[in-house]
Amino acid sequence: MxxxxxxxxxxxxxxxxxxxLASLILSALRDGGHALSPGDVLVVTHKxxxxxxxxxxxxxxxxxxxxxxxxxxxxxxxxxxxxxxxRQAVRIVRMDKGxxxxxxxxxxxxxxxxxxxxxxxxxxxxxxxxxPDGSAHRLREALRRATGVDTGVIISDTFGxxxxxxxxxxxxxxxxxxALEDYRGRHDTFGxxLVASVLAVADAIAAAAxxxxxxxxxxxxxxVRGGRFEGDSRAPELxxxxxxDLFR
Amino acid sequence: MxxxxxxxxxxxxxxxxxxxLASLILSALRDGGHALSPGDVLVVTHKxxxxxxxxxxxxxxxxxxxxxxxxxxxxxxxxxxxxxxxRQAVRIVRMDKGxxxxxxxxxxxxxxxxxxxxxxxxxxxxxxxxxPDGSAHRLREALRRATGVDTGVIISDTFGxxxxxxxxxxxxxxxxxxALEDYRGRHDTFGxxLVASVLAVADAIAAAAxxxxxxxxxxxxxxVRGGRFEGDSRAPELxxxxxxDLFR
Numbered sequence: 012m013x014x015x016x017x018x019x020x021x022x023x024x025x026x027x028x029x030x031x032l033a034s035l036i037l038s039a040l041r042d043g044g045h046a047l048s049p050g051d052v053l054v055v056t057h058k059x060x061x062x063x064x065x066x067x068x069x070x071x072x073x074x075x076x077x078x079x080x081x082x083x084x085x086x087x088x089x090x091x092x093x094x095x096x097x098r099q100a101v102r103i104v105r106m107d108k109g110x111x112x113x114x115x116x117x118x119x120x121x122x123x124x125x126x127x128x129x130x131x132x133x134x135x136x137x138x139x140x141x142x143p144d145g146s147a148h149r150l151r152e153a154l155r156r157a158t159g160v161d162t163g164v165i166i167s168d169t170f171g172x173x174x175x176x177x178x179x180x181x182x183x184x185x186x187x188x189x190a191l192e193d194y195r196g197r198h199d200t201f202g203x204x205l206v207a208s209v210l211a212v213a214d215a216i217a218a219a220a221x222x223x224x225x226x227x228x229x230x231x232x233x234x235v236r237g238g239r240f241e242g243d244s245r246a247p248e249l250x251x252x253x254x255x256d257l258f259r
Numbered sequence: 260m261x262x263x264x265x266x267x268x269x270x271x272x273x274x275x276x277x278x279x280l281a282s283l284i285l286s287a288l289r290d291g292g293h294a295l296s297p298g299d300v301l302v303v304t305h306k307x308x309x310x311x312x313x314x315x316x317x318x319x320x321x322x323x324x325x326x327x328x329x330x331x332x333x334x335x336x337x338x339x340x341x342x343x344x345x346r347q348a349v350r351i352v353r354m355d356k357g358x359x360x361x362x363x364x365x366x367x368x369x370x371x372x373x374x375x376x377x378x379x380x381x382x383x384x385x386x387x388x389x390x391p392d393g394s395a396h397r398l399r400e401a402l403r404r405a406t407g408v409d410t411g412v413i414i415s416d417t418f419g420x421x422x423x424x425x426x427x428x429x430x431x432x433x434x435x436x437x438a439l440e441d442y443r444g445r446h447d448t449f450g451x452x453l454v455a456s457v458l459a460v461a462d463a464i465a466a467a468a469x470x471x472x473x474x475x476x477x478x479x480x481x482x483v484r485g486g487r488f489e490g491d492s493r494a495p496e497l498x499x500x501x502x503x504d505l506f507r
Contacts, residue, residue, distance in 0.1 A: 012291050013267035013471040013478065019260050043260050105505045112505065120422040129456075169458070173421050173506035174368040176499050177439045177459025179466070181423070191425045208377075210417070210469060211425025218427070219467030221458060222486055223261040230261065238470055251424050257353045257360065258421035258506050 019223030020232040028065035033153030036232055052163035052188055052235040054220035058130050059231045060146045060166055067135040095136055099124035118250045121170045143184025144245045151186040163188035163240055167217040180221035182213035189242030190249050267471030268480040276313035281401030284480055300411035300436055300483040302468035306378050307479045308394050308414055315383040343384055347372035366498045369418045391432025392493045399434040411436035411488055415465040428469035430461035437490030438497050
């Protein structure tokens, strides 16, 4: 029977700019009595990637535009955080009912362009990694150099979604894993071809990882073991193209 | 370290109307060498629930409306399937670019009202269970009567979503589990209160289960072991209310 294990990695120190994430993760694995195996997938919250890559913006240097100032005033928010969210956006998707949903340079559609003040140092805010696929690839390479083992790496963030309450972890950067699993060539139990059956495997792995991670950074990494998720997808494969998007 | 196991249950027979799902699941568990433990969550694809509850509609009895006929003709679809999807809807959310997105009587927003011809008997289509929370509760009670063990039960379906490619498993019926995990009273690593941090735990469990399930019904049930997901939520807690929905 298919069997999968999810292990949350605690024991990582507070991550500083320039930190060697591969070493920190391998050390936490070792302390927990684990070693990487081929086919393991590591899900890493983008927050520690952003921190290691120095994606912390000092709020003091941000001069809010009139739009940012008015929106922040109406909602009782810090106008500098709104300004940063607008600067990280390429398109405003919705700006209503207290919610600012944007499209980022990566093509991600999410609240506040992924800008996050929680878990950043006081006076700073975290932005998303500049190139999450690149971050995932560098981490995967560093893990391979240190261990000789091929793993998959997923950089995750928690996004809201239309129609349903609650945040879900999604994959914003990938290395060595499949983004999608296409069942369309296969058949149902009556032998008929399956239609409309492309599963978002990388997002499902990210969502699963959230069950052993914690929002407060005490468990920023999850090890997913036992699946067959190898591939060479890039995260943009998970983004719906504008021409087939009914919710622009 | 937090640790979670996911086990896909194979070996269930083709489910017929009136089938005793609890017995079938317990028998498949036994054959796989597993027994239920307190706190286990069973994720069950709605398809076998719909089948057991007789939610199979004969297509021959459906007389397509002019709207259903025109939409089906434009897309080369079976007009009776479109008719059934419209009859299962309370509201059309989008009908464009070949996609029919509706709101069902349950308040679920999904393609074709969840109507599915794959995995139904030829000439029939499956509809969603009438009361998925009720289905989950009855299964949970039957499992408890048979084993004395309290488990959680999640009835799942795979839905598409805006902005991102690929289907994801979501929770459409719940018993004995929490829908949402609210982190808002907790603090980040700098001691500041976390905001906007309500996680869709039941949907994350459903998404995780998909990693060991298969679309073709050979593995229609997953056992999720090792979490602490007990609760008494009902699935509508996962539905965003109209007044805070920006994507009606």
